[in-house]
Structure formats: C-alpha cells, structure tokens
Amino acid sequence: MAEKVKLSEALERTAAALAMFDGDALEELTARLNAAAEGQVEIEREPVEAIKARQRILAEVLTATEQSINLLRRLRERKAGNEWAQ
Amino acid sequence: MISAINIAQEALAAEQSALNTTANNVANQNTPGYTREIPSFTTQDTYLLNGYQQADGVTAGTPTSVRDRVLEQRVEQQTQVSSASSTLETALNSVQDVFGLTASSTSTTVTALGTAVDSFFSSLTGLANNPSESATRQEVLSAAGNLATAFNTASTQLTSITNGLNTDALTIVGQVNSLLGSIASLNEKIAVQDPNSDAGVLEDQRQAAITQLSQYVGLDQITTSNNGIDLTTSNAGLLVAGNLSYPLTASLVGGAVQITAGPNNTNISTGLTGGSLGGTLTALDTSIPPIVSNLDTLAYSIATAVNAQNELGVDANGNAGQALFTIGTTAPGSAGTIAVAVTDPNLVAAAGAGEGSSGNTNATLLANLVNANIAGGTTADSYLASTLAQIGEAASNATTDSTLQSTTLAQLTTQQNTLSGVSLDEEASNLTEYQRSYQAASQLFSIIDTLFASALNFGVVTSVS
Numbered sequence: 001m002a003e004k005v006k007l008s009e010a011l012e013r014t015a016a017a018l019a020m021f022d023g024d025a026l027e028e029l030t031a032r033l034n035a036a037a038e039g040q041v042e043i044e045r046e047p048v049e050a051i052k053a054r055q056r057i058l059a060e061v062l063t064a065t066e067q068s069i070n071l072l073r074r075l076r077e078r079k080a081g082n083e084w085a086q
Numbered sequence: 087m088i089s090a091i092n093i094a095q096e097a098l099a100a101e102q103s104a105l106n107t108t109a110n111n112v113a114n115q116n117t118p119g120y121t122r123e124i125p126s127f128t129t130q131d132t133y134l135l136n137g138y139q140q141a142d143g144v145t146a147g148t149p150t151s152v153r154d155r156v157l158e159q160r161v162e163q164q165t166q167v168s169s170a171s172s173t174l175e176t177a178l179n180s181v182q183d184v185f186g187l188t189a190s191s192t193s194t195t196v197t198a199l200g201t202a203v204d205s206f207f208s209s210l211t212g213l214a215n216n217p218s219e220s221a222t223r224q225e226v227l228s229a230a231g232n233l234a235t236a237f238n239t240a241s242t243q244l245t246s247i248t249n250g251l252n253t254d255a256l257t258i259v260g261q262v263n264s265l266l267g268s269i270a271s272l273n274e275k276i277a278v279q280d281p282n283s284d285a286g287v288l289e290d291q292r293q294a295a296i297t298q299l300s301q302y303v304g305l306d307q308i309t310t311s312n313n314g315i316d317l318t319t320s321n322a323g324l325l326v327a328g329n330l331s332y333p334l335t336a337s338l339v340g341g342a343v344q345i346t347a348g349p350n351n352t353n354i355s356t357g358l359t360g361g362s363l364g365g366t367l368t369a370l371d372t373s374i375p376p377i378v379s380n381l382d383t384l385a386y387s388i389a390t391a392v393n394a395q396n397e398l399g400v401d402a403n404g405n406a407g408q409a410l411f412t413i414g415t416t417a418p419g420s421a422g423t424i425a426v427a428v429t430d431p432n433l434v435a436a437a438g439a440g441e442g443s444s445g446n447t448n449a450t451l452l453a454n455l456v457n458a459n460i461a462g463g464t465t466a467d468s469y470l471a472s473t474l475a476q477i478g479e480a481a482s483n484a485t486t487d488s489t490l491q492s493t494t495l496a497q498l499t500t501q502q503n504t505l506s507g508v509s510l511d512e513e514a515s516n517l518t519e520y521q522r523s524y525q526a527a528s529q530l531f532s533i534i535d536t537l538f539a540s541a542l543n544f545g546v547v548t549s550v551s
Contacts, residue, residue, distance in 0.1 A: 007534055007541075012489075014534075018527040019496040021519060026526040033533045043541060051538055053482070057490045058531055064494045065524050068501050071157065072517055 004044040005036050011054035015061045158293060159307065161498050165300040166320075166360035168491035173365025175488040177251060178373060178481040184243040187478050197474060202236035203388070203466055205229045207456035213436055214449035223402065223431035230392075230410060234424045237385045241422035244378050251370050255343040258302050258363045259336035265299045266331035269317065274329035277312035289313075304360020320364070323347025323354035343370060373480060379418070380462075380473040386420035387461035387469070389413035395455060399435030399448025407435025407448070 010033060017025035035041045186197045209222070209229035216222045272292040279288065292315065299305060304320030310328065317326040324332050324347060334354075335346045345363075347354045358367055389411035396407040410433075412425045428434075438447030461469035501520070 007538055010530070010534055014527050014530045015489075015493050018523055019493040019500070021497075021500060021523040023519060023523055023526065026523055026530065029530055030526060030533070033530060033537070036537055037533055043537060048542070049482075053486045055531075055535070055538075057486060057493065058527070060490050061493050061497070062524070062528060062531060065497060065520070065527070068160075068498060069517065069520050069524060071160075072501055072520070 003040075004042045005032060006044045006046055008046055008050040008054045011051065011058050015054070015058045018058075018061055018065060157498075157502050158297075161495070161502050162297055162300040162305065162307075163360075164491065164495045164498050165297060166304045166364070168488070168495040169301045169362045170304070170360050170365035170368065171484065171488040171491040173362045174369050174373065175481075175484040177247065177366070177369035178477070178484045180247050181244065181374065181377060181477055182481045184240055184247070185474055185477060187474060187481070197470075199236045199240055200467075200470055200474070202229070202233040203470060206233045206388075207453060207466075210449060210453035210455070213434065214446050214453045217436035217446040217449050218444050220431055223434050223436070226434050227426060227428070227431055230426045233388070234411065234426055237381065237421040237424050240381055241378075244374065244381070245422070248370065248374060248378075251366050251374075252338060252341075252343055255345075255363060255366045255370070256336045256338075258361075258366065259334045259345060262299060262302045262325075262363065263333040265295050265302075266317075266325050266333060269295050269299070269315070270326050270329050270331035273314045273326065277314055277329070280313055300361060302361045303363045304358065319347060319354055320359045321354050321357040323352060323358070324349070343367065377473065377477055378421075380469070380476075381421040382417045382419060384421070384461050384466060384469055384473070385424045386413060386417035388455075388466050389420065389424055391455050391458065391460040392452065395448065395452050396435045398439070398451075400437040400439060400441065400443055400445070401435045402432035402443050404443045408433060410434065 010029060014026065014029055016022075017029065032041060036043055185199060206226075206229040209226045212222045213226050269292055272288055272295065276288050276292065296305070296307070296315070296317070299317070305325075306318045306320060306322070308316040308318070310316055314328055315326070316324075316328065318324050323334070323345075325334070326332070332348050335351065337344055343355060343366075344353060345355045345358065345367075346352060355367065356371075358364055390413060393409040393411055393413070396410050399407040401407050409427050412423070412427045414420055414423060434449075436449035436452075437443050437445030438451075441447055456467065457465060460466060464472070
C-alpha cells in the first residue's frame with residue numbers, strides 16, 4: 001500500500017475542480033477517495049487544522065455553487081419567458 | 087404573390103441580420119468584456135387576405151446583449167472581496183516572513199527574535215553561575231546586542247512593509263482614477279445613443295471598466311435614468327455621477343494614507359473596504375499596527391525590567407549598576423530604537439548591594455526575569471509566543487479566505503461566461519454539467535468527512551495526527 005492520499009489536498013483539489021466544473025477531475029478524485037475508504041490507499045498524516053480549514057473552504061464553495069446554479073436557473077427561466085433584462 | 091415575395095425578402099433579411107450577429111459574436115470571442123448579442127425577431131402586423139389572417143413576415147430588431155446585471159454585480163462584488171483578500175494575504179505573509187514563521191510552525195524557537203530572547207536570559211543564568219568570569223559578562227553584552235539587533239531588524243522590516251503598502255495605496259488610487267473618466271464618458275455616450283435600451287458594445291466597455299475598477303476598490307452602483315450607472319466607494323465616496331467623474335486624492339498624513347473623494351474632498355480612509363485598496367488599508371490600519379505595538383511593548387518591557395534590576399545591583403568595579411539598554415520613556419517605537427547602552431562587561435551588575443563586586447545575587451535576579459510577568463502581564467517568552475501565534479493565525483486565516491474567495495470568483499466568472507459571454511455550448515447542457523459537478527463534489531465532501539472522522543475517532547494510527 002505505497003500510494004497515499006492527503007485529505008487536505010483532496011479537499012483543495014475538489015474545491016478547485018468544482019470551481020472550474022471539471023467533471024473528469026472530480027471523477028478521478030472520487031475513485032481515489034473511494035479507494036482510500038476501502039483501505040486500498042493510505043491516508044497520510046497531517047495536522048487536523050489543515051483538513052478543517054480546507055473543509056470550510058469546500059463547504060463554502062459548495063454553498064456558493066448551489067446559490068449560483070439556482071441563480072442561473074432563474075435567469076434561464078426569465079430568458080425563456082422573454083423577461084430578459086435589456 | 088407580391089406579398090409572398092415581400093414576406094420572403096423580409097425573412098431573408100432577418101436571417102442575414104442574424105447571421106451578421108453570429109459573425110460579430112465569433113469575431114469578438116476573445117474581446118474582454120464582450121457580451122454575446124442575440125438576434126431579436128419581431129413579427130410584423132397581420133392582415134386579412136381572402137378571409138384568412140396572414141402574417142406579414144418577420145423583421146430583425148436591434149440585437150439585444152445577453153447580460154444580466156444581477157450576475158454581473160455578483161462577479162464585481164466577488165472581484166472586490168477576492169482582490170482585498172488576496173492583498174491582505176500577501177501583506178500578512180510578508181509579516182510572517184519577518185519573524186521567520188511558516189504555515190506549519192509558529193514556535194518562538196524557530197524565530198530569530200525568540201532565539202535572541204532565550205539566549206539573552208540564558209546568558210544571565212550563565213553569569214549567575216560564574217559572576218567573576220569576564221567571558222560570561224561579555225556573553226551577556228553580546229546576547230543583549232543580538233537581542234537589540236533582532237528587535238531593530240524586525241522593526242525595520244515591518245516599517246519597510248508599511249512603507250511599501252503606503253506606496254501601493256497611492257499607486258492603486260492612480261489606477262482607480264484612470265478608469266473613472268472612461269466610465270463617466272461611456273455613461274454620456276450611452277445616454278445619448280441608447281438611453282432606453284441595451285447599448286451593446288458601449289455597455290460592454292463600461293462593464294469591463296467597472297469590473298477592472300472592482301479589482302482596485304469596493305464599489306456600490308446606482309442605476310440611473312438614461313441607462314446610466316453612478317458609482318460610489320463602499321463607504322459612499324462619490325466616484326462617478328452621470329457624465330462626471332470625481333478622482334480620488336491620496337496622500338500621506340502623519341505616515342498614514344489619507345484618501346478623499348467627491349466634490350467636497352470627503353475623507354473616506356476609514357471604512358473603505360474591497361479591492362486591492364481595501365485590502366491594503368485593512369493591512370495598514372488593522373492587521374499590522376497591533377503587531378508593531380506588541381513588538382514595541384516586548385522590547386520596552388524587557389529593557390526597562392533589565393535596566394531597573396541592573397541599577398539595583400553592584401558592577402565588577404564596585405559601583406552601583408546602570409542601565410544596560412538605551413530605551414525611550416514609552417513603548418511606541420522601542421523595537422526600532424532599543425540598543426545596548428554599555429560596552430564594558432564590568433558594568434553588568436551581577437552582585438547585590440553590600441555583597442561585594444564578586445557576588446551573584448543580582449545576576450540571579452536578572453536571570454529570574456525570564457519567569458517574571460514583565461510584558462503585558464505575562465513573561466517575555468509567553469508574550470512573544472502569543473504575538474507570533476496571532477500573526478500565524480491571521481496569516482493562515484487570510485490564506486484560507488483568499489483561497490475561498492478566489493475559488494468562488496473563478497466559478498462565478500465561469501458561469502458568467504456561459505450566460506453572458508460568447509459560448510457555442512448550450513446553456514442547458516452546461517447547467518446539467520454544473521449540477522453534476524456539484525453533486526460529485528458534495529459526495530466527495532461526505533467521503534472525506536467520513537474518512538476524517540474515522541481517522542480521528544477510531545485511532546487509525548497511520549492516519550491523521
């Protein structure tokens with residue numbers, strides 16, 4: 001089990017991939033983290049604070065993403081209803 | 087028949103107009119701030135022919151830009167927050183560098199100042215053990231010199247950072263002013279050409295200028311009649327009103343940046359947030375002063391405590407002790423001016439009064455100052471440790487915040503480009519893709535949270551410490 005994963009790094013990469021809506025990167029990360037959950041990849045030691053700080057970032061990016069997607073959906077509906085701001 | 091030809095001609099003209107719009111979109115694909123224009127088809131009046139309702143074809147109206155102010159303003163606001171956060175992060179990382187701190191360690195022992203404080207008190211312990219040896223006396227003066235130099239160096243570097251930020255603030259104000267005139271001029275052109283509808287390229291140019299301005303300063307926008315946009319700073323300093331612009335003025339007053347705005351030159355320095363100017367002012371007014379103050383307090387506290395104790399003792403020549411450090415009468419500025427007052431090692435007062443010049447009572451009391459609450463109600467070492475921890479935490483928080491804000495900005499910009507930019511992709515499929523990414527990231531958050539909790543709660547020894 002030579003391969004290792006850092007949770008803080010995984011969180012950071014998830015936030016970065018979400019920011020760019022990079023589906024491939026997210027799929028790759030999911031596979032890697034699932035492997036860690038199954039014990040096939042070792043979790044590297046690191047300070048708890050580093051993980052918590054990046055958890056907060058990802059949580060806030062997720063919240064911002066949800067709000068933005070909802071906004072985009074509303075804007076699309078306005079456009080479809082010919083209520084587009086001119 | 088004639089009518090049918092007319093309808094066909096109008097339809098062809100409309101198609102051509104749509105093609106022109108598409109060509110324009112493609113040609114401007116890489117123009118910053120360009121907003122996609124969509125062709126607008128309007129149905130002509132209908133008329134009755136042989137008892138049937140006939141449409142009179144379609145005509146192409148003026149292309150309408152695909153823009154939405156809600157999304158544009160969110161990008162601008164996020165740009166302001168992100169820029170301020172990034173500027174503050176840079177400033178605090180520079181402060182961290184002054185003390186030799188790293189993201190993973192804020193221990194006093196890794197810092198030059200911490201080492202100098204420890205070495206100085208160790209040298210006093212050495213003196214207490216060997217009060218008659220000239221080498222140990224010399225060591226005290228050397229350690230005192232190193233301590234003063236460490237304070238002086240840190241102070242000089244903090245002053246240098248402050249001066250650099252002051253210069254940055256003046257430069258940023260110049261960049262702000264160069265954009266205000268353009269925005270006012272575009273307001274004027276838009277009011278003349280398109281007071282009641284989308285002004286296309288002109289609005290794109292104005293939007294690009296406002297977005298650029300958002301990198302420099304926090305803004306509030308007011309949409310006015312005639313399709314105009316008035317701008318104020320986040321704390322209500324007037325920047326643009328219709329076709330008039332009001333350049334900011336920036337100057338150094340008593341070493342501090344003072345910024346005035348509007349026709350009455352109102353001082354807006356306090357409470358100006360957002361953009362690189364807001365971040366710079368936050369660093370200058372809020373983040374750095376407590377660090378400078380703590381450094382001064384520590385220098386002043388050590389020097390006055392050591393001086394007072396040395397004056398109570400007897401030196402190697404049998405005379406009453408004198409001050410070892412040169413220090414001001416109050417703490418402010420002490421880190422920059424602290425210096426060793428004596429060069430003769432015999433002037434260190436190791437002996438107590440009435441003990442003879444070879445005694446060590448006073449040296450022991452000097453050494454014991456390491457455990458005395460001489461700085462802000464605590465020991466010198468604790469005070470320094472607390473200051474370094476504050477710096478480390480502030481820098482760490484700034485880094486976390488900056489990462490968050492820039493990530494959010496990147497995402498908003500991506501979304502804005504989808505909706506308002508030149509994109510050949512369908513918005514619907516993009517939305518689906520966004521939703522899919524959101525779900526994947528949510529799932530990853532849960533997986534990592536579970537792994538984290540497992541590592542913490544179930545003692546996976548090879549895992550998280």
